[in-house]
Amino acid sequence: MIWWKPIHPDRMLVILSPDDYEAWLTGTAAEAANLLRPFPADDMRIAGSGEGIKADPF
16 A cells, blocks of 8 residues: 655665755755765664554654
């Protein structure tokens, strides 16, 4: 079951830390390209919870 509608199915999402927002939104293409790296798993957290959704305790 897909619960979201793909907006740009040929695009990949990017996860940024808040410190990188400005460079991503207003920087050069080279600055943005430097942000294309794996996001550290230790910095991720599950923000949603509910029936059928796994959640980590905060």
